[in-house]
Amino acid sequence: MALAVFVVVALIAWEMARGAMPSIQAFGWRFLVSTDWDPVAEKFGALPYLFGTAVSSTLALLLAVPLGLGTAVYLVELAPASVGAAVGFVVELLAAIPSIVYGLWGLFVLAPFLRAAVEPWLIAHLGFLPLFRGYPFGIGMLNAGIVLAVMVVPTIVSISREVLASMPRSLREAALALGATRAEAIAVTLDAARPGILGAVILALGRALGETMAVTMVIGNTNRISASLLAPGATMASIIANEFTEATGKLYLSALIEIAFVLLAATLIVNAGARLLVTRTTGGRRDVAGAA
Amino acid sequence: MTSPAPPRALAPRLAHGPSARRRAADLGATLSCHLAAAVVIVPLALIAWHLLRMGLGGLSLEFFVRLPKPVGELGGGMANAIVGTGLLVGIATLVAVPVGVGAGLFLAEYGDGRLGTLVRATADIMSGVPSIVVGVAVYGLVVVPMGRFSALAGGLALAIIMLPTIVRSTEEVVRLVPRSYREAALALGAPRWRVIHDVVLPAASGGVITAVLLALARAAGETAPLLFTALGSRFWSVAIDRPIASLPVYIFDYARAPYDDWNRQAWTGALVLLMLVTVVSAMVRLTTRGVARR
Numbered sequence: 001m002a003l004a005v006f007v008v009v010a011l012i013a014w015e016m017a018r019g020a021m022p023s024i025q026a027f028g029w030r031f032l033v034s035t036d037w038d039p040v041a042e043k044f045g046a047l048p049y050l051f052g053t054a055v056s057s058t059l060a061l062l063l064a065v066p067l068g069l070g071t072a073v074y075l076v077e078l079a080p081a082s083v084g085a086a087v088g089f090v091v092e093l094l095a096a097i098p099s100i101v102y103g104l105w106g107l108f109v110l111a112p113f114l115r116a117a118v119e120p121w122l123i124a125h126l127g128f129l130p131l132f133r134g135y136p137f138g139i140g141m142l143n144a145g146i147v148l149a150v151m152v153v154p155t156i157v158s159i160s161r162e163v164l165a166s167m168p169r170s171l172r173e174a175a176l177a178l179g180a181t182r183a184e185a186i187a188v189t190l191d192a193a194r195p196g197i198l199g200a201v202i203l204a205l206g207r208a209l210g211e212t213m214a215v216t217m218v219i220g221n222t223n224r225i226s227a228s229l230l231a232p233g234a235t236m237a238s239i240i241a242n243e244f245t246e247a248t249g250k251l252y253l254s255a256l257i258e259i260a261f262v263l264l265a266a267t268l269i270v271n272a273g274a275r276l277l278v279t280r281t282t283g284g285r286r287d288v289a290g291a292a
Numbered sequence: 293m294t295s296p297a298p299p300r301a302l303a304p305r306l307a308h309g310p311s312a313r314r315r316a317a318d319l320g321a322t323l324s325c326h327l328a329a330a331v332v333i334v335p336l337a338l339i340a341w342h343l344l345r346m347g348l349g350g351l352s353l354e355f356f357v358r359l360p361k362p363v364g365e366l367g368g369g370m371a372n373a374i375v376g377t378g379l380l381v382g383i384a385t386l387v388a389v390p391v392g393v394g395a396g397l398f399l400a401e402y403g404d405g406r407l408g409t410l411v412r413a414t415a416d417i418m419s420g421v422p423s424i425v426v427g428v429a430v431y432g433l434v435v436v437p438m439g440r441f442s443a444l445a446g447g448l449a450l451a452i453i454m455l456p457t458i459v460r461s462t463e464e465v466v467r468l469v470p471r472s473y474r475e476a477a478l479a480l481g482a483p484r485w486r487v488i489h490d491v492v493l494p495a496a497s498g499g500v501i502t503a504v505l506l507a508l509a510r511a512a513g514e515t516a517p518l519l520f521t522a523l524g525s526r527f528w529s530v531a532i533d534r535p536i537a538s539l540p541v542y543i544f545d546y547a548r549a550p551y552d553d554w555n556r557q558a559w560t561g562a563l564v565l566l567m568l569v570t571v572v573s574a575m576v577r578l579t580t581r582g583v584a585r586r
Binding site (some may be wrong): 002003004005006008009011012015016018019023066067068070071073074075077078079087091093094096097098099100101102103104105107109136150153157179181182183184186187206209210211212213217237240241244245256257260262263264265267268270273275290 | 293296304310314316317318320321324325326327328329332333335336338342343346354362390391392393394395397398403407408410411414415416417418420421422423424425426427428429431432433451452455456459509510512513515516519520523540543544547548555559562565566569570573
């Protein structure tokens with residue numbers, strides 16, 4: 001049975017590699033830097049999707065890391081026990097909501113709100129930056145980044161919380177005894193916990209990279225690369241979700257499988273790095289390292 | 293929230309306390325942490341509110357017992373999708389539980405060697421595989437050889453999603469079973485497999501059930517692995533070698549459709565899906581409480 005686990009992973013990797021082979025042979029490295037996506041002429045390049053995945057995940061982390069870390073510090077250092085338990089429970093619930101429900105909310109609630117209130121303001125006041133040029137569509141990179149941020153916050157909170165809780169109390173007590181304020185003492189603990197927190201952030205990145213349904217529903221799905229966060233885009237996961245069942249032609253299907261292969265490789269590297277960091281910081285407590 | 297008072301004995305020497313600037317920084321940092329925790333709660337409240345507001349209206353008996361209506365006709369339900377999700381999750385559980393619990397037991401009982409480390413690392417890798425990739429892989433491994441989309445393929449995809457959670461949690465709860473149980477059984481002359489089967493597994497069963505339910509709740513809400521495996525269906529079907537409807541895929545299709553009535557039904561579907569997940573989570577809380585009391 002234990003070997004079955006191994007076999008399943010090997011089968012997934014093998015199937016990806018096999019399915020992607022025609023595309024790898026046809027396009028080689030150009031696949032990763034080309035912006036062509038022409039099923040009729042059978043010319044494929046994945047750059048817009050690599051770009052979309054990178055931008056939406058980065059935006060998600062920019063929003064989620066400060067919030068998640070602040071919440072973790074609040075839960076470990078500041079919150080009274082009862083409030084802490086309640087907030088912890090809410091964070092757990094956020095993690096339990098299916099991705100499709102986030103997508104529904106992003107599409108029907110967040111998008112109209114962004115379109116009517118947030119994006120016109122951004123265009124009017126920050127429109128001099130290329131980041132905020134264009135039209136207020138509601139759906140697009142900004143929406144995807146926000147929805148992803150909400151989805152990865154629980155990962156950041158729960159792991160940073162464990163990492164912070166595993167730090168020796170003596171660190172904080174020593175700082176306080178030297179006359180540090182509470183925030184300064186927390187900063188000392190945070191500094192010691194840095195590798196573990198970095199691990200939490202990278203695990204969250206792994207989740208954001210592979211997240212499919214919610215992003216597909218709110219990102220707008222065009223294969224254009226735009227500097228503006230307000231413009232629609234597409235990610236590796238969303239292009240697969242959108243076009244896989246419609247892919248006619250061997251090369252078209254193979255190109256999509258190659259995207260899945262690249263996505264798999266990226267998440268594996270990211271996750272392996274994260275787990276290494278978290279396990280080192282918490283001294284190999286598996287409940288923490290496996291929390292995501 | 294200001295800095296804590298220094299201990300009494302030191303107080304005279306620290307009479308001035310931290311400077312105003314450090315005190316302001318302390319207050320600012322503390323306040324931002326409170327603010328962050330407050331902001332994190334907001335999305336959950338908003339999502340819950342909108343789900344109830346948009347979804348509750350469509351919630352009726354009809355939604356649970358009727359099939360979807362053709363485009364243009366109002367009403368209809370998602371009975372086939374609810375049953376389909378049940379069937380898919382059932383298949384997934386049947387496949388994932390023996391494999392996952394077996395692997396978890398192996399890791400806890402024999403997993404200190406090199407093979408254990410390898411399997412553990414593989415399970416960790418598996419939990420990081422994006423669910424859409426699982427869908428693509430199962431498409432190539434099951435759908436293509438079978439020649440059609442099927443409930444079986446969907447169930448297998450969900451089983452792969454469930455597996456790592458079950459493996460890891462099973463290992464953890466089995467490790468919690470006291471050594472003395474095993475030693476007592478071994479001292480009575482029981483062979484190792486009987487010790488595991490008759491003593492360790494029953495003692496850990498509560499935790500294992502919790503692990504399975506958690507994995508099940510997660511799998512029930514998964515959409516991406518089903519898109520190219522179970523596909524979807526607008527008809528009544530319980531055949532495992534045919535495409536089958538599921539709640540998450542229905543929500544996806546109905547949310548993207550340009551019909552208001554379908555969008556409304558997507559909200560109701562999401563509400564029902566979330567209720568299912570919540571019921572399972574509540575069961576988890578009950579079983580864990582039972583275990584804790586023992």
